[in-house]
Amino acid sequence: MADIDFTRTGVSGEATYDNFSCNVWSENPPTPDRVPADITFERQVYSSGRVTMPDGRRVEMWGFRDPLSSGADGDKPFPSPLIRVRQGQVVHTILRSGKATHTIHHHGLDPSTFNDGVGHLSFEVSADYTYQFSPHSPGTYFYHCHKNTVLHFEMGMYGPLIVDPPEGPGTLFSGGPRYDVEAIWAIDDVDPTWRTLNADAGLCGEDARLDRFRPHYFLISGVPAPRTLTDPRVVVRARAGQAVLLRLINASYSVLRMTFGLDATVFGVDGRGLGRPNSPWSRPIPIPAGRVLEMSPAQRIDVIVRPTRTGTFPVRMVFHDWVTDAIQNAGQGVAETRIIVS
Secondary structure (H helix, E strand, O other): OOOOOOOOOOOOOOOOOOOOOOOOOOOOOOOOOOOOOOEEEEEEEEEEEEEEOOOOOEEEEEEEEOOOOOOOOOOOOOOOOOEEEEOOOOEEEEEEOOOOOEOOEEEOOOOOHHHOOOOOOOOOEOOOEEEEEOOOOOEEEEEEOOOOHHHHHHOOOEEEEEEEOOOOOOEOOOOOOEOOEEEEEEEEEEOHHHHHOOOOOOOOOOOOOOOOOOOOEEEEOOEEOOHHHOOOOOOEEEOOOOOEEEEEEEOOOOEEEEEEOOOEEEEEEOOEEOOOOOOOOOOOEEEOOOOOEEEOOOOEEEEEEOOOOOEEEEEEEEEEOOOOOOEHHHHOOEEEEEEEEO
């Protein structure tokens, strides 16, 4: 790290509330202590993506595309493509340069400060940068831009990140429960009025009204409700007797209250397994059918259901305002989907 000049920060004089987030380090350094990777991913920012909502409105979304495998330049996946690794691997995520500065924060993991992707605490990527980390706890995570975090996350700049145990998919964590079917549900709400804001709105402490969040659309893994009831990207299909792992990511700015039409068990919270062999005090949490499971924003929960009979079982997600606790969109803030067992 001797080649990095830590004195060249973006803040001149005393850091204050007003300049903390917008005056960042202006350098784009090489990765400190870089070592060969076991697995590498590439991401490139896109803007002006679109999701067509059920009322016909095409809402702008931003995100990350994989320049190696996403296909044509116009391919703008939402949510951003999955990053999947194994516990203990050395992982490189390369953020390719774009028209503006952005970052990638691997949420819930424990990299060094330089590799944490929090712009105002490290730097914003203006050229290519390789983020390096090694996950030590299997579970469900996500990655997102951490420049103008509140706005850029709402614009769609996030994607799922899964850490498998060393033995790979099929087991939630070493010595933990096995599963036969897996679904990743990134649950989101969208306020179209935020699309009128400048990309740097509120970044320097000014009041951009980012405390006024009024979502009108509710999505599961990029699919807006009520299409979530039939879209194969969301609806889960399994056979009786199989274990179904639901990896839940609350990518919304609402408090989620969920109910399942089947008995469920929570085996992981925020990337930490419950009932691990070396943690006997952390026990799995049973959720009987119909009982509410609550999730706060950015929380991840790993739920396993084991259907013993055929049928169609509902999953209902209700979005509550985090201040008033009212159901969003005048009581219409609901997304539903199904688990179909044959």
